[in-house]
Amino acid sequence: MHMATLTEADLISIRRSLHRIPELALNEFQTQAYIEEFVQRLACPWLTVKHVEAVPTALLVHLAGTAPRRTLGYRTDIDALPVEEKTGLPFASNHPGVMHACGHDVHMTVAMGILAYFATNQPRDNMVFFFQPAEEAEYGGKRVFDAGAFTGEWHPDEFYGLHDNPALPAGQIATRMGTLFAGTTEIHLTFTGKSGHAAFPQKANDAIVAAAAFVMQVQTIVSRNVDPVRGGVVTLGTFHAGTIGNVIAGAARLDGTIRAFRQTDIEMMQGRVRQIADGVAATYGVRADLKLIQGGYMPVENAPKQTADLISYMKQAPGVDFDGIAPAMTGEDFGFLLQQFPGTMVWLGVNDPEHSLHSAELSPDEAALKPGVDAFVGFLTHRMEEA
Numbered sequence: 001m002h003m004a005t006l007t008e009a010d011l012i013s014i015r016r017s018l019h020r021i022p023e024l025a026l027n028e029f030q031t032q033a034y035i036e037e038f039v040q041r042l043a044c045p046w047l048t049v050k051h052v053e054a055v056p057t058a059l060l061v062h063l064a065g066t067a068p069r070r071t072l073g074y075r076t077d078i079d080a081l082p083v084e085e086k087t088g089l090p091f092a093s094n095h096p097g098v099m100h101a102c103g104h105d106v107h108m109t110v111a112m113g114i115l116a117y118f119a120t121n122q123p124r125d126n127m128v129f130f131f132q133p134a135e136e137a138e139y140g141g142k143r144v145f146d147a148g149a150f151t152g153e154w155h156p157d158e159f160y161g162l163h164d165n166p167a168l169p170a171g172q173i174a175t176r177m178g179t180l181f182a183g184t185t186e187i188h189l190t191f192t193g194k195s196g197h198a199a200f201p202q203k204a205n206d207a208i209v210a211a212a213a214f215v216m217q218v219q220t221i222v223s224r225n226v227d228p229v230r231g232g233v234v235t236l237g238t239f240h241a242g243t244i245g246n247v248i249a250g251a252a253r254l255d256g257t258i259r260a261f262r263q264t265d266i267e268m269m270q271g272r273v274r275q276i277a278d279g280v281a282a283t284y285g286v287r288a289d290l291k292l293i294q295g296g297y298m299p300v301e302n303a304p305k306q307t308a309d310l311i312s313y314m315k316q317a318p319g320v321d322f323d324g325i326a327p328a329m330t331g332e333d334f335g336f337l338l339q340q341f342p343g344t345m346v347w348l349g350v351n352d353p354e355h356s357l358h359s360a361e362l363s364p365d366e367a368a369l370k371p372g373v374d375a376f377v378g379f380l381t382h383r384m385e386e387a
């Protein structure tokens with residue numbers, strides 16, 4: 001592979017290599033090694049690499065500009081999901097039970113394509129590329145920020161990033177002014193009661209009955225507490241309890257997520273989840289151990305100046321297919337970084353409308369890779385020409 005501007009075939013080969021080796025949040029060692037080897041092979045004299053001791057799978061790359069007036073940041077996430085892949089692709093995951101089911105292999109490939117371009121064509125401004133661990137869980141962006149990694153020459157004045165979107169045509173760029181994605185909060189809850197014989201419920205405290213009541217009662221948060229015009233989501237994605245049909249379960253564990261576009265709504269919903277868990281515990285005589293974790297999953301707020309410029313650039317740039325789009329209830333811990341640095345997140349269409357993000361059958365169209373790289377190379381070059 002020639003390391004200058006990458007061809008479509010190069011991008012596809014990188015994406016397939018990354019797709020084979022998905023790793024969970026904060027464990028992306030093989031992925032990081034693949035990216036770092038790629039970066040070293042660029043053999044670029046204006047490039048420096050940085051590791052972050054507190055978050056060992058993070059990787060930052062700095063490009064020194066020819067006449068820098070500021071530093072432009074570009075971020076990609078690098079982690080995968082605990083999903084057993086069912087695509088049947090010849091380059092499917094080699095890691096059982098783990099899959100790039102959210103397309104971070106596509107995100108990384110686009111970032112590497114942009115990096116390869118500017119490692120060959122020295123940028124005018126400085127650039128920082130952030131290969132971020134732990135987007136799906138564990139909020140890696142906030143961890144790296146809190147570790148002080150974005151200081152001095154590593155401080156981006158602006159930050160950009162993308163997320164793939166299977167509902168949009170391959171290569172289409174879509175974004176909006178203001179809020180693009182929801183803020184989220186993870187729910188981790190265990191009800192502990194008292195197990196016992198199925199025949200003697202009066203001598204036990206059934207954790208399944210309590211957990212079932214909780215599942216039903218939290219549905220009222222969106223229907224009764226959230227302003228319907230603004231919307232919100234409470235989803236419980238796991239429910240684990242019991243061992244056999246004739247033993248009353250002494251414990252039940254649930255995990256889920258709260259979502260809304262405004263931080264005030266998220267906090268109100270967190271409060272209602274707490275009240276309902278406590279109320280259910282009191283009613284059913286069980287103990288509720290509840291953890292609510294927002295971490296870095298703040299609403300993704302696109303900054304006015306940078307986003308207006310990005311939209312106006314993308315609308316007129318030759319070869320760029322741009323569209324506006326409504327906000328989505330997906331979360332992204334890039335929301336935290338956009339609270340620290342102004343910037344913009346966009347969707348990149350990957351044309352797989354039959355499957356949603358997080359599906360075991362998601363198969364992004366690789367025709368999106370080159371347009372994704374070209375759109376950002378063009379926009380970032382344009383940004384460097386702006387006053």
Ligand SMILES: CC(=O)N[C@@H](CCC[C@H](N)C(=O)O)C(=O)O
Pocket residue numbers: 102135136137138163184185186256257258297329330331332333357
């Ligand atoms: C784009 C995407 O799918 N992001 C994830 C972010 C996860 C946030 C957090 N772990 C939670 O579950 O609340 C998403 O599920 O939207």
